[in-house]
Amino acid sequence: MNSILSVKNIKKSYRDGEVTVNVIHDINMELARGDFVSIQGASGAGKSTFLSILGAILLPDSGTITINGKNLEDYSREGKIHEYRKNHIGFIFQSHYLMPDFTAMENVMIPLLMRGIKNQAAKQKAMEILSKVGLKERANHYPSQLSGGESQRVAVARAVAPEPDIVLADEPTGNLDSHNKKIFIQVLEDLQKSRDLTVLVVTHEQDLAAAAGRRYFMKDGYLSQM
Amino acid sequence: MHFYIFLIKRYLGGRGNKIFSSNAWLSFIGVFIGCSLLVVVLSVFNGFQQQIRESIFKFDPHIIIETRKGPGKIDDWKDWRSTIKANLGDLVSNVSGMIQSPALIRKDDQIDQVLIRGVEYAEDITNKTRYVLPNDFPKNVEPTNLKGVPKGDYCLVGKELGTLLDLHVGDYIQLIVPKGQFTTRVGVEPGMKSYTISGFFASGNYQYDSRVILLSLPTAQGLFGTGDTVQQLAVKLTKFSDLKKVMLELYKILPYDFSPRSIEQEHRNLFSALKWEKIIMTVIVFLFIIAALVGIIVSTSNVIRSKRKDIGILKALGASDQEILIVFTMIGFLSGLVGTIFGVAFGIFLSMRLEWLIGTLEKIANTLGSFYCEHVSACYWVKVELMPRDVYYFDHMPVSIDASLLHPLAVLAIFLAGMAALIPAWAAGKLQPAEIIRSSDT
Ligand SMILES: Nc1ncnc2c1ncn2[C@@H]1O[C@H](COP(=O)(O)OP(=O)(O)O)[C@@H](O)[C@H]1O
Numbered sequence A: 001m002n003s004i005l006s007v008k009n010i011k012k013s014y015r016d017g018e019v020t021v022n023v024i025h026d027i028n029m030e031l032a033r034g035d036f037v038s039i040q041g042a043s044g045a046g047k048s049t050f051l052s053i054l055g056a057i058l059l060p061d062s063g064t065i066t067i068n069g070k071n072l073e074d075y076s077r078e079g080k081i082h083e084y085r086k087n088h089i090g091f092i093f094q095s096h097y098l099m100p101d102f103t104a105m106e107n108v109m110i111p112l113l114m115r116g117i118k119n120q121a122a123k124q125k126a127m128e129i130l131s132k133v134g135l136k137e138r139a140n141h142y143p144s145q146l147s148g149g150e151s152q153r154v155a156v157a158r159a160v161a162p163e164p165d166i167v168l169a170d171e172p173t174g175n176l177d178s179h180n181k182k183i184f185i186q187v188l189e190d191l192q193k194s195r196d197l198t199v200l201v202v203t204h205e206q207d208l209a210a211a212a213g214r215r216y217f218m219k220d221g222y223l224s225q226m
Numbered sequence B: 001m002h003f004y005i006f007l008i009k010r011y012l013g014g015r016g017n018k019i020f021s022s023n024a025w026l027s028f029i030g031v032f033i034g035c036s037l038l039v040v041v042l043s044v045f046n047g048f049q050q051q052i053r054e055s056i057f058k059f060d061p062h063i064i065i066e067t068r069k070g071p072g073k074i075d076d077w078k079d080w081r082s083t084i085k086a087n088l089g090d091l092v093s094n095v096s097g098m099i100q101s102p103a104l105i106r107k108d109d110q111i112d113q114v115l116i117r118g119v120e121y122a123e124d125i126t127n128k129t130r131y132v133l134p135n136d137f138p139k140n141v142e143p144t145n146l147k148g149v150p151k152g153d154y155c156l157v158g159k160e161l162g163t164l165l166d167l168h169v170g171d172y173i174q175l176i177v178p179k180g181q182f183t184t185r186v187g188v189e190p191g192m193k194s195y196t197i198s199g200f201f202a203s204g205n206y207q208y209d210s211r212v213i214l215l216s217l218p219t220a221q222g223l224f225g226t227g228d229t230v231q232q233l234a235v236k237l238t239k240f241s242d243l244k245k246v247m248l249e250l251y252k253i254l255p256y257d258f259s260p261r262s263i264e265q266e267h268r269n270l271f272s273a274l275k276w277e278k279i280i281m282t283v284i285v286f287l288f289i290i291a292a293l294v295g296i297i298v299s300t301s302n303v304i305r306s307k308r309k310d311i312g313i314l315k316a317l318g319a320s321d322q323e324i325l326i327v328f329t330m331i332g333f334l335s336g337l338v339g340t341i342f343g344v345a346f347g348i349f350l351s352m353r354l355e356w357l358i359g360t361l362e363k364i365a366n367t368l369g370s371f372y373c374e375h376v377s378a379c380y381w382v383k384v385e386l387m388p389r390d391v392y393y394f395d396h397m398p399v400s401i402d403a404s405l406l407h408p409l410a411v412l413a414i415f416l417a418g419m420a421a422l423i424p425a426w427a428a429g430k431l432q433p434a435e436i437i438r439s440s441d442t
């Protein structure tokens, strides 16, 4: 099996003053290149925490994460967590988190430029992917000029553009109306298929969860396959 | 590189590629005003200092050599002159004999106390009956085309002294001195002689211009009746910066009977005043820079605060601490850089137009003032003079733009702008995405 992500015995707790809350108890997961998996679960189950750990926005208390043959711990030890994020992860948040001073196209260009891609090439690539998500006409609009659905599609384009090893999405349709949800799911599915993306999506949305090839359920910090 | 340019351009300019966002303007304006004021203040200080130094240095020898037991005669002065010239070579540009002594001046029924200075003039080669004035002689001489003075009983008078005693070119004056001596001592027979005024000089130093009368050395020797002796040997240096070195050499060459005195020792008070001025100036410079730096720190912090979310996003996308640090440092640095360049340029412009500026301010104040007095309230408007000409003994505002000082200061300002921006940028680099991005809420 062509493993791209291997999660072993991840644990995470938050300390809130005197109280320690165990949020992630013991999670194991294997993803192969091109997998499209979803995680469902009640609010407070620890889904966002788990995704943040995979995206190296939070560090686990224990356990190992290996992505494309590289260990998160190694990055962390060398003080190069940002390299882990840059090299392996594309993140889509519930809120689009676009940078307000930059146009749709520029927002997509930023992770490309960050990887040393030249301006012109980055522009071309950004335009290409924006047309894939149906926003060619919107490329020069600022986030404030875009609808919620459009913004979220720009966020997808931004996450996918640098061709990360894995795309993490945390309730990406959470703020969208049903029409935009549909478009979003369509776009994500198309991209995933056409580019053979590895996608891990956390969602309440049955349609989106069903689009995934494999479905997990999280409860009280444990993960189980459905 | 493209990444940096991309972000910096937008954060500096905001949307639509303006040159500066409001925060960048704040940094820019702080540094701009700081630097332009700095240049004006430095140029004025520098101008005053230069004016003072020049007015004295122009007129005075850099080193005066006298006999140790006070001002007495030096008979073999020509030998000593050769010795000094031979030993010091290119370090000195001129060694000459000089007589300096108080005297009384009489013009009609007025009597005043003056200082006579007998100096060596070079003989005019084309006209043997004249001396030529030395190159370093004050430029503002009256009559303005005066190139030399006739040999014999002629003198040059300080301009202020001329005004004081109502003297004119061609007038006769009488000088009264103790004969056979250079100093007044009881029981010495006074000598008195008449001289024709061949011109007036203005050294720019009120002390001199109101007191000194210049005679050629032989004329002065005749007045004092001392024969071919001088009271002092006057040394002019090729480079003023060699002063210490030459003084040390002179101590070695000259016998104990002679004591050399440098212009710095002579004008100890003035030089220490100038030194204090420099120190105060440095403090002012420092304050300006601090003020500008605070501006940069504040505005960079503002930019960072308003871009906190962006920083979180960038870091989640994989930006390093260092990349964030560089972006936000550059924002402060660039506004500092541009502010410094424009500030210095504007400061130079202002310095060059300062006299005009002061004149204009005076005019505006006086126009408004007299208008107010005439039409609004019945009062008498006393004219404002920002630079009273009789208080400052300068015929023009002495402004001197010292590039050798401005250059390092500009570099320092730019460097410090970067350092100031670095402080908030450092904190920005340390921001963690988890602190900003809460994927579970909103
Ligand atoms: N920074 C934090 N500090 C303390 N507790 C937290 C923090 N973030 C999340 N939690 C808690 O951890 C649990 C899991 O949260 P989260 O991962 O956001 O769940 P989900 O995304 O599944 O709704 C919740 O009980 C939440 O209150």
Ligand SMILES: [Mg+2]
Pocket: A047, A048, A049, A170, B439, B440, B441
């Ligand atoms: Mg959540």
